[in-house]
Amino acid sequence: MKLIRDRVNLYVEQNDKFKGFYLCICLHQPLKEETVTKNRLLSLVLGCACEKYKTQTSLNTALAECDGAQLRIESVKKGDRIILQLLIAAPKGSEEEQFRLLSEVVNKPYLKADDFAVSRKKHLKNLIENKIADKKHYALDRCIELMFEKTGFGIDGDGILGDLCGIKDLYGYYRSLFENSKIDVFVLGNMSPERAEELFNKYFPEMKSIEIKSGKAAASEYKKVIERTEGDRAKLCIGVDMGEGSRFEKMVFNEFFGVGGSSRLFEKVREENGLCYYISSTFYSLYNAMFIQAGIDEKDLEKTIGIISKQLEIPPTEEEIKRAKRSAADSLRIIEDYPTALMDFYLTQGIFEDGVSVEEAIEKIEQVEKITLRPKISVVYLLGGEKIDG
Numbered sequence: 001m002k003l004i005r006d007r008v009n010l011y012v013e014q015n016d017k018f019k020g021f022y023l024c025i026c027l028h029q030p031l032k033e034e035t036v037t038k039n040r041l042l043s044l045v046l047g048c049a050c051e052k053y054k055t056q057t058s059l060n061t062a063l064a065e066c067d068g069a070q071l072r073i074e075s076v077k078k079g080d081r082i083i084l085q086l087l088i089a090a091p092k093g094s095e096e097e098q099f100r101l102l103s104e105v106v107n108k109p110y111l112k113a114d115d116f117a118v119s120r121k122k123h124l125k126n127l128i129e130n131k132i133a134d135k136k137h138y139a140l141d142r143c144i145e146l147m148f149e150k151t152g153f154g155i156d157g158d159g160i161l162g163d164l165c166g167i168k169d170l171y172g173y174y175r176s177l178f179e180n181s182k183i184d185v186f187v188l189g190n191m192s193p194e195r196a197e198e199l200f201n202k203y204f205p206e207m208k209s210i211e212i213k214s215g216k217a218a219a220s221e222y223k224k225v226i227e228r229t230e231g232d233r234a235k236l237c238i239g240v241d242m243g244e245g246s247r248f249e250k251m252v253f254n255e256f257f258g259v260g261g262s263s264r265l266f267e268k269v270r271e272e273n274g275l276c277y278y279i280s281s282t283f284y285s286l287y288n289a290m291f292i293q294a295g296i297d298e299k300d301l302e303k304t305i306g307i308i309s310k311q312l313e314i315p316p317t318e319e320e321i322k323r324a325k326r327s328a329a330d331s332l333r334i335i336e337d338y339p340t341a342l343m344d345f346y347l348t349q350g351i352f353e354d355g356v357s358v359e360e361a362i363e364k365i366e367q368v369e370k371i372t373l374r375p376k377i378s379v380v381y382l383l384g385g386e387k388i389d390g
Contacts, residue, residue: 008183008207010200011346012193013339021095021189022339023102024087025204026347027181031082031152037124037159038173039082043075044120045170046086049110059105066101067094077157079286079351084177087340095191096199103203106178111171121164128161135235135383140291143237143381146225153287183207184350188339224380232385233277236301238292238308239379240281245372247285247352248364253371254283254290255324256316264320265292269307275300286351290375298384305380312375321371329362 029039053059063069069090076083088102111117132138141156148154185204187196242250258265258281270276279294296304316324335341336358349356356364 008185009350010185010197011187011343012191012196013186013188013342014190014192016190017337018189018339020089020091021098021191022087022089022186022343023095023098024085024186024188024343025102025106026086026184026186026343027084027177028183029082029084029177029181031077031080031155031157033155033160035173036082036155036157037163038167038170039084039177040075040157040159041117041120041124041164041167042170042174042177043073043084044124045111045117046084046105046109046174047071047073048120050104051108051110052104054110062101063088066097067091069094069098069101071101071105075157077155078347079284080152081351082157083347084181089339092190095189099199099203107204107206109171109174111174117167117170121167124159125161125164128156128158131158132229135229135231136293136295139235139237139381139383140293142225142227142383143239143291143379144287144289146223146381147239147241147289147379148287178207184347186343186346188342223378224382226382226384228384230385234296234298234301234382234384236276236292236294236296236304237379237381237383238294238305238377239381240290240292240312240375241378242283242288242290243374243376246364246368247288248361249368249371249373250283250285250288250290251328252321252324252365252368253316253373253375254281255327256320257281257311258290258292259324259327262323264311264316265308268311269294269304273303273307275304275307286348289378298382301382305377309377312377316371321368325365325368328365332358332362332365 029035047059048056049059053062059071063071067090069088072085072087072089074085074087076085086102086106088098090098131141145154145156185200187200242253255263257263258279260266260280263280265279265281269279276294276296279292281290281292283290292308294304332345335345342358345358349361
């Protein structure tokens with residue numbers, strides 16, 4: 001992936017192994033309560049129409065004529081940032097047309113009349129209200145919110161229900177967002193960096209970039225929260241503050257600790273003690289936190305927490321480190337075959353501002369010889385069913 005620094009960060013991955021051509025524009029903003037709902041609503045409205053294609057049908061027709069191009073617009077929470085991603089993908093051979101179509105959507109969105117916002121507000125309202133239906137994911141979101149409730153990390157990326165009705169002048173907000181965001185552009189496919197830069201300058205001549213520094217999450221005190229919903233199986237999420245140390249060392253730690261059927265969590269909690277019907281962990285580098293998720297019987301909560309806390313304190317063996325390094329490196333090698341995963345990797349590295357490539361990340365993982373971390377449980381969140389006795 002080649003980075004060309006101009007008014008924006010233009011990343012070009014030139015190769016012919018991808019089946020199609022991918023063009024993606026990412027607008028970064030700090031994650032704030034007063035703007036998060038507008039950003040989420042924008043992701044639902046922007047792909048509906050633009051000044052040239054004033055209806056959803058006419059825009060879909062233009063995409064179909066561009067060799068069946070697909071337009072995907074998302075509002076993605078990454079750490080304490082919210083990123084508006086506008087991606088267009090199509091088979092090889094229609095690259096310049098993809099630049100032109102995306103420029104129509106990005107530069108001249110059809111937002112002034114607010115024609116689409118009403119229906120999209122209803123859709124977003126339903127989405128927010130029904131999030132609890134996916135109890136496992138809801139438990140993770142609530143654990144993150146509780147662990148980082150005084151920072152941008154703790155804000156729900158889907159927005160705040162009470163703010164929806166009051167959103168006005170979506171176009172004015174979008175123009176402000178467009179003019180004041182840090183911007184990353186990704187070009188992935190069989191195109192030279194020179195040609196990519198030429199087309200970018202042709203179709204996006206007015207883009208500007210304002211650097212936005214990412215703040216660090218404030219350390220939070222240990223807390224335990226139990227909330228209830230219908231159902232008899234409880235969802236547990238434990239937020240672990242990873243403390244000081246290299247993020248690559250933390251990636252290795254997570255691999256041996258909670259990933260896969262041979263992980264320490266799986267062996268000690270599920271196999272030896274039979275406490276959970278599933279358990280795993282995920283390291284979120286931008287949060288500097290590992291989140292352990294499990295399905296448990298609520299009566300086993302304290303015993304489960306005790307075993308996990310103890311296992312966090314026991315250093316890994318040489319064999320655990322060796323196996324974890326191999327697994328972590330393999331996971332990184334795979335993403336080079338998937339355009340969207342590759343874009344996501346470089347978005348994250350851009351936030352860290354150290355420009356680490358996939359190959360350099362693998363090298364840093366392979367250099368980890370020992371684990372000296374001192375991870376600590378910060379939040380325990382349980383989404384239980386009806387209250388039980390005992």
